[in-house]
Amino acid sequence: MRMSQLFVQTLREAPTEASLSGYQFLLRGGFIRPLTTGNYSFLPLGAQTRRKIETMVRQSMDAIGGQEATFPMVQPLTLWQESGRWDQLDTPPVHFRDRSQREVVMAFSHKEAVLSMACNIVQSYRQLPVLLYQIWRPFRDEGRTWGGLLGAQETLVVDGYSLHADQANLEKFSRLVQERFAGIFAGCGLAIVNVAAEMEEGGAVKARSMVWPSKAGREVLARCRDCGYAADQDIVRAGKTSPPPEPMRPMEDVETPECKSIPNLARFLSIPEARTAKALFLVAYREGQGDDFIFVVVRGDTDLNEAKLKRVLKAKTVGPATEAEIRSVGAEPGYGSPVGLEGLTVVVDDLIPQSPNLVAGANRPGYHTLNVNYGRDYQAAIVADITLVRDGDPCPECGAALEVEQGVQMAGITEEGDGYSRAMNATYLDQAGKTQPIVMGHYRLYADRLLAAVAETHHDAHGLVWPVPVAPYGVYLMTLGKYSEAADAVAERLYADLGAAGVDVLYDDRDERAGVKFNDADLLGIPLRVVIGERGLKTGQVELKRRHQAEVETIPTDGLVPYVKDFLNTWPGPVS
Ligand SMILES: [Zn+2]
Numbered sequence: 001m002r003m004s005q006l007f008v009q010t011l012r013e014a015p016t017e018a019s020l021s022g023y024q025f026l027l028r029g030g031f032i033r034p035l036t037t038g039n040y041s042f043l044p045l046g047a048q049t050r051r052k053i054e055t056m057v058r059q060s061m062d063a064i065g066g067q068e069a070t071f072p073m074v075q076p077l078t079l080w081q082e083s084g085r086w087d088q089l090d091t092p093p094v095h096f097r098d099r100s101q102r103e104v105v106m107a108f109s110h111k112e113a114v115l116s117m118a119c120n121i122v123q124s125y126r127q128l129p130v131l132l133y134q135i136w137r138p139f140r141d142e143g144r145t146w147g148g149l150l151g152a153q154e155t156l157v158v159d160g161y162s163l164h165a166d167q168a169n170l171e172k173f174s175r176l177v178q179e180r181f182a183g184i185f186a187g188c189g190l191a192i193v194n195v196a197a198e199m200e201e202g203g204a205v206k207a208r209s210m211v212w213p214s215k216a217g218r219e220v221l222a223r224c225r226d227c228g229y230a231a232d233q234d235i236v237r238a239g240k241t242s243p244p245p246e247p248m249r250p251m252e253d254v255e256t257p258e259c260k261s262i263p264n265l266a267r268f269l270s271i272p273e274a275r276t277a278k279a280l281f282l283v284a285y286r287e288g289q290g291d292d293f294i295f296v297v298v299r300g301d302t303d304l305n306e307a308k309l310k311r312v313l314k315a316k317t318v319g320p321a322t323e324a325e326i327r328s329v330g331a332e333p334g335y336g337s338p339v340g341l342e343g344l345t346v347v348v349d350d351l352i353p354q355s356p357n358l359v360a361g362a363n364r365p366g367y368h369t370l371n372v373n374y375g376r377d378y379q380a381a382i383v384a385d386i387t388l389v390r391d392g393d394p395c396p397e398c399g400a401a402l403e404v405e406q407g408v409q410m411a412g413i414t415e416e417g418d419g420y421s422r423a424m425n426a427t428y429l430d431q432a433g434k435t436q437p438i439v440m441g442h443y444r445l446y447a448d449r450l451l452a453a454v455a456e457t458h459h460d461a462h463g464l465v466w467p468v469p470v471a472p473y474g475v476y477l478m479t480l481g482k483y484s485e486a487a488d489a490v491a492e493r494l495y496a497d498l499g500a501a502g503v504d505v506l507y508d509d510r511d512e513r514a515g516v517k518f519n520d521a522d523l524l525g526i527p528l529r530v531v532i533g534e535r536g537l538k539t540g541q542v543e544l545k546r547r548h549q550a551e552v553e554t555i556p557t558d559g560l561v562p563y564v565k566d567f568l569n570t571w572p573g574p575v576s
Helices: 021-028 044-062 077-083 111-121 167-187 262-269 306-313 323-328 419-424 447-457 485-500 514-524 534-539 557-569
Strands: 032-036 039-042 066-068 074-076 095-097 103-106 130-136 157-164 193-199 205-213 219-223 230-232 252-255 277-286 290-299 317-320 345-349 358-361 367-372 382-384 403-417 427-429 435-437 439-446 475-479 505-508 528-532 541-546 552-556
Touching: 021 032, 021 447, 039 044, 044 066, 044 130, 044 157, 044 167, 044 447, 074 077, 077 103, 077 111, 077 419, 111 157, 111 419, 111 439, 157 167, 157 447, 167 205, 167 403, 167 439, 193 219, 193 403, 205 219, 277 306, 277 323, 277 358, 290 306, 306 317, 306 345, 306 382, 403 419, 403 447, 419 439, 439 447, 475 485, 475 514, 485 505, 485 528, 485 534, 485 557, 505 514, 528 534, 528 557, 534 541, 541 557, 552 557
Parallel strands: 066 130, 193 230, 290 345, 345 382, 475 505, 475 528
Antiparallel strands: 032 039, 074 103, 095 103, 130 157, 157 439, 193 205, 205 403, 219 230, 219 403, 252 367, 277 290, 277 317, 358 367, 403 439, 427 435, 528 541, 541 552
């Protein structure tokens, strides 16, 4: 590609709203432009970078027998009802009526479409396993946008669906896909944490996430540096440290004016927050049961994890109760106590029974009760781990201190099993001629997030430093100094020779000052810069600089093509 023809405009300054530095360089380099917040147009440079990622993914998926296919984005809503997914979703996909008044959804994945197709094609176990994959751009109405390109609403992903005869085969295969994804991330120089993301009711891990640790991300995970255990905060099995036992003391009401919050209460009574019980009034909605008033007790120094609570309650939604609802059960907002309340579901965190003599509300304004003890003074319908994991909580595997950190989900591996297949009657005949449901796996790699994460991890003060596999072009070719016919001729020849050798070259053929060209070469982050200078013209040499290193070296012009091919093919080299 000739720079003079490339549809691009590099910027000296990043737009003010861009806070992440890699994202700033993507904007400044003219890879992407926001159309509106959270919605990005990809310029040719960005599209070329995407193509490199797509190539990597295709090679990787094809190597394990993957076959590329495409599925329609707009689908009948009835298909999503048939699979049962429609009723399980917290936030349904964008849906509307088409002109023939059919209800349709804008799919964000294709489990139903794949199974519906499998119903027609897969008859025998001999046709399994199979891996289909699609590279496309789902749109998800996420509400608030975050993290620049990392949190784009419409984003390039690779979706893989594997179909199997049984669960064991799926489990083996899903490990293989995960290894492939790991290879892609490693090739891009991205450090990834494998995280348990979703659990079956029995406790088996159903979904795994591949997360890039970054403060820009919205995933929260707990991770043990000692044994490698890592899990999403919503399913983490962190241990809890019990306080030392002590004899139960008698309950006693004390006046506590203006102590509606735990910090105020602890300060007023001069006690640590760990000596208090926090009451939360919630309304849970359960399928077929309607709304249920829930009284939750966690220790004052901990916080509720709503996802964990939803799971133990088997609730579809959990939300705060109104003050009127709280008073209607005889409790007092801000001074709520589980003692003496009847006819409501009490859920306590598993740390509560181990914590004696806590200070709890007294169910009357301005009063708390000292020495409230679970078991003696009140009971709960459910005792379970329902609090947020904290930095330093013991690892469930080895007991070392867990670290809680944020990250961005870069890929997901989900062992769907046969649930959707049973609902949709997607079956095959096994060796004995018996009808069996197809077992499915779903794999997603977030390609645009990969591009964005590489930009965040691979740049310096001057611009991007693309690793070879994602670099839009392998070589930035330029002449130095005033236009000369001789330099131009050498550049044209090298451009043609490199192209013929299969190397993607960005040829800066503009009549610009050297400084402008050098700055753009650094900003765009092309791995290898080749400069044809006046001195080199006389000696038959070109100057070479690797984007990630400071040194400039000189090699004979005739040896350039093999040199470049070797450099690009032997990646990963040492990235400093
Ligand atoms: Zn551990």
